[in-house]
Amino acid sequence: MSEMTLEAPAVGVQEYSATAVIATLKERYPEHVSDDGREGYEGIIVHPDKIVEVARDLQSELGYNYLASLTGVDLIEENKLEVVYHTASIQHGGDPLVLKVQVDRDNPVVPSLVPVWPGADFQEREAYDMYGIHFAGHPDLRRILTWEGFHGYPLRKDWREPFYEEDVKPFGSRWPGGEVFRAEERNPYGKNVQYPPGWVPEGSEHEAETEAYGGITYTREQSSGIKTEKITINMGPQHPSTHGVFRMAITVDGETIVGLKPVMGYLHRNHEKIGERNTFIQNIPYTDRLDYISSMSNNHGYVLAVEKLMGQSVPERAEWIRILMVELTRIVNHLWALGFLLNDLGALQTPMLYYYIERELILDLFEATAGSRMMCNYMRFGGVAYDLPDDVRGQPTMKFLHDIIHDRLPRVIEQGDQLMTGNEIVRSRGIGVGYLSPEDAIAYSTAGPVLRASGVPYDIRKANPYSYYPHLKFDVAVRYNGDIYDRFLIRIDEMQQSLRILQQVLPYLKETEGAPINDGKPQYAIRMPRGGEAYGRVENPKGELGYYITAKRRDANPSRYHVRAPSFINLTALEKMSLGHKVADVVAILGSIDIVLGEVDR
């Protein structure tokens, strides 16, 4: 610790006792709830018959009312599939409570939690898609990231991709006898696709499409007044306002939306399968590609999860540099999000380009520090890769930072305020549109600005603090109307809070100049010193970004690597927000959620 004493944590973070909750559950369901006794694991194992009851109890009376993450795990040695639920407490904060359900691998049926938490919707569909876990009672259980003609369940350990070489990297063919080849020549297009039995590639696509729309049902009798025809229209995937290749099947009555189904997965590359083939360090550059606007935050969440598993410490300077980078990333992301939201509202290009000027400056710093503007690959287990550079764009780094943090960025946020906040068009298109109530925001597992704009002051930096955030003074930005306009304003608030944090971080950076930036020696191959699981969560600009990692002792690769992607889960609430509005509003509502398809599709 440096000579400058760190201030005591700004708020008394109240730990909610998970032990008591677990004891209550065990008392209520003695036959069905037991501790997870595996080494390095935590939480409880619940029998599938009682998972809905347990979830209801947790949600309604025991305080764990937020489903943070839901995912599957393939325990191939035991011939079992596992569903892992991370539930968190909005009121009390603290570590999430982990529930697990184990079912037979050959007949995996688990009751769906959608009736308890609607936010489980997409996550259960994803687990079904990836593992073939059948969620009984799910209203619309279809594949979500892969397409209907996809064969197999790709995250199962015995599934192999077309360009399969070996189970884990590094591949033996690369060294010492490296005969170069191109995978696509060994397995050319046409041969590399498998269809499920009975699937005929030609002719049946139409039915699949109908099935995709099938989730939207309506009756003609409902509408009053002029009899109008309800039609289903397709928006995207090639649509400039869907922020990438994202598609919505929208049913409209006249111009009013009566149903909306997001269709995604066009950018799907099975990030998690790649992650399980990779060694631990090889995953860091891949996390850059999730939410490619805020790669520093993605790095941070991943290294935190692995550090938790390794028990690795981080030196002081590295923590300050991490916070510097992550908060600058938040500003970059929000500038981008606001620019695009205004673009979607019809303020074409002008505000966006003004914001980009500032974004460029921050990216210059990232480039000078990490070597790349967007794919930073900057954090390492136990610290960061490099110290801050001597200069950025010809100016000493500290002066550059001082200039942008104390002068340039506050000015631009103010300018954006003048430019757009009072604008009558923005107000009339934003106020009252895309409303999401606080109860729904929690139930739908939304996170980040979407959750906080609905009046729920939940921020992981405060609720479950990590890094040096407890030593910093900042407020959780919160707005109460839950509409597009509030989601616009809250991003400005958050940027101001980020600036506050950055202004506090600068003196510490000066103070710790020359101090070590990485604990422990650099290793290109890390062997996990202990087996077990870890869930690392950070407040990404878009919401809670969580990494669930399990590994066996002495392994160089994670055996399970799951990304809880905020953009993906926030989309669960899109239909809820859009019903009753017009098609043009959907564009703005989607803009106000702020998605990045790299993270949605993974």
Added chain:
Amino acid sequence: MYGLGILKGMAVTLKHFVNSYVDDIFWSSRGGRYYNDEALAVRQSPQGKGVITVFYPEEKLAVPERFRFVPFLVTDDPAPGERWGHDWCTSCGICAKVCPPQCIWIKRGKQPNGRPKPEPEEFYIDIDICMNCGLCAEFCPFDAIKMDHDYELASYNRTTAHIHDKERLSKPISYWREIAPKKAAAEAAARQFVEEAKAKKKDKKGEGEEREARLAEAMARQLVYKGGLY
């Protein structure tokens, strides 16, 4: 008043519009605002005002030393009259093992008696697969692979032109010193430090000063790691 918000916004736009001309006038007597290195540096700095556009490819932003693009292999400067210098690569394979998308292929050299020779016979990088993460350069213990700054690699045929072989990849150390002078100097210093520390360790083996030697070595390691200091 209704419409005031819009007017306020227009004022901001007007300010930007005027600013772009003010800057033009300022630079008109100083060699012009465009195609002028001095002006480019100012308009790209936090003090820049007005239009910040860079007229690529006539104007280019200087890339920082740590900038990383497709890697290259470091060789000694070639002797006069010769085309290639000696490879620094010892074909230890660390870069191929750490590479996240596994785009590096190395064929290790062999001595006549069949034992491995510490230099690569062949070295390939498939730049279609390379994700420019820089881990190979970061973990190479011999400073033999470095990230290039040449980002203009467009070509007409991806199937033939995008697998770079050893000849295409090799560049002399003087090139690295040119594109990343500070980093190259720091690395050279670190290498020297390690050499000295090793020599010291050998000398002092019998004298019971192993701890000091160990410390020196640890420090050297740290320094190597921070070879990325620049």
